[in-house]
Amino acid sequence: MYWFYNICLVAYWILQIPVLIYRLIFEEGFYDRLKQSAGVMPTPTLEKIAYRNAIWIHAASVGEIVAASPIARELKRRYPNEMVVVSVVTATGHRMAQRIIPEADGHIFFPFDLPVITSRIVRIVSPKVIILVETELWPNFLRFAWNQKIPVMMMNGRISDRSMKRYLLINRYTSRMLTQINRFCMQSAVDARYIISMGAKKDRVTVTGNTKYDQIYAEVTxxxxxxxxxxxxxxxxxxxxxxxxxxxxxxxxxxxxxxxxxxxxxxxxxxxxxxxxxxxxxxxxxxxxxxxxxxxxxxxxxxxxxxxxxxxxxxxxxx
CATH class of the missing domain: 3.40.50.2000 (Glycogen Phosphorylase B;)
Structure with missing residues (x-):
């Protein structure tokens, strides 16, 4: 099944080439973002986080970053000597991460989920644990982490009704991915029920609520x-x-x-x-x-x- 996913992924990026060229020309900062996602990190970032056995928190965009903020803050409070790296998919998410998760030792763009790129970045970060915020399921990323015996946890897990219907269409494939995640911390009992029906082991699932409500916002005078x-x-x-x-x-x-x-x-x-x-x-x-x-x-x-x-x-x- 992975070969089919990878062929589809390569075909998708080939079709995206005109869009990528347009964004490279007109979108400020897109070149640096694209380069990082393709597996080439800036030298200062590389020197800071490479091979440091970081705690890797992945949050796709702004909403997930808000949910990740209390997690990163508490990790640095309890384990001040541990390195925390936050990865995002979008440019707005990256800016938000820099703004509200200053405790993180590194803010990076998540690599394209192609085997050669994913394996390179995971080896560089060399995480001791990976925390996925909400429902960020990337097959090659999870597979490589599993092969490297890196524990993976889903935090603030959420499955919408619409997503549930989609996942059920590829349930055999999804259930295999979920066996590669060690712990599921879901927002609600409904989300817990959904993730179990998708293939997660019941004894790995816990309802912990929504971490967005743990976010501390500054008061405006x-x-x-x-x-x-x-x-x-x-x-x-x-x-x-x-x-x-x-x-x-x-x-x-x-x-x-x-x-x-x-x-x-x-x-x-x-x-x-x-x-x-x-x-x-x-x-x-x-x-x-x-x-x-x-x-x-x-x-x-x-x-x-x-x-x-x-x-x-x-x-x-x-x-």
Whole structure:
């Protein structure tokens, strides 16, 4: 079965070549990200984490990084001399990891799940244990860890109804992967039941809740709130709606609702934080088409556009 997966994976990346070229030209920082995912780490990172038997935490993107933060923080508190490496898939996840998991000794991009690349990076990191946040199941990565006798744990495990239906289609393959994971810490009893039905051994499954609720967020003072309002050119007298981590298709619903809000509160404002920052230009076009004035936060200092827009798009994760 692995040979079929690898053929499909190679075919996928061949088909992605035009997209990769486009992103290399137009997306800032994509070259460095692509190079890391292809197995070539920056020299400073390599010198810091190579062959140090790190605790490797893998979290795909922003949501998983938020869930991973309390885990990394507690590990460094209990085992201050252990090296912790955090890997991500997306650029936004990488920036978020650097921001909210400063305790980690290294932040890297997860390697493409091709045997030669995966084996190279796993050998370099040489982890003593691997922690997968939520449901990051990469066949070659898990297989190589299993062959190297590296313990693997799933933390904050979650299986949606939609994912469950997909996994059941390849249940024979999925159950084999799950035997390579030593412990499953699931968010709820439903998630535990799902992972067991997918092939996980019952005695390896525990319900531990959602680690996102263990996250410690900084409090925002009244003065900081006033400073943000000044920066965004928002007045104190009207309501501000905040929509965070929006996906494609959700902005249309939000804009339709915002029209109703504006009918009652004409000076209302909305802040949109899109989940994928690369979608910001498209979302800006969508907002304009809906009839609202709009600006991206990154454009506010160098623009002649309306500096008191009805909709503000957050298109940058500050560090």
């Amino acid at each position: 009244e003065e900081e709130k006033k400073e943000l309002r000044r920066e965004f050119h928002f007045e104190d007298t009207y309501p501000v709606l905040v929509a965070g981590s929006t996906h494609g298709g959700e902005e249309e619903i939000l804009l339709h609702t915002f029209k109703k809000v504006c009918a009652k509160y004409p000076k209302a404002r909305m802040i949109l934080a899109v989940r994928e920052i690369t979608r910001a230009p498209a979302v800006k076009f969508l907002v304009r088409r809906a009839g609202f004035s709009v600006i991206r936060r990154t454009e506010m200092k160098n623009t002649e556009e309306d500096l008191s827009p009805q909709v503000l798009i957050l298109s940058l994760i500050p560090l």
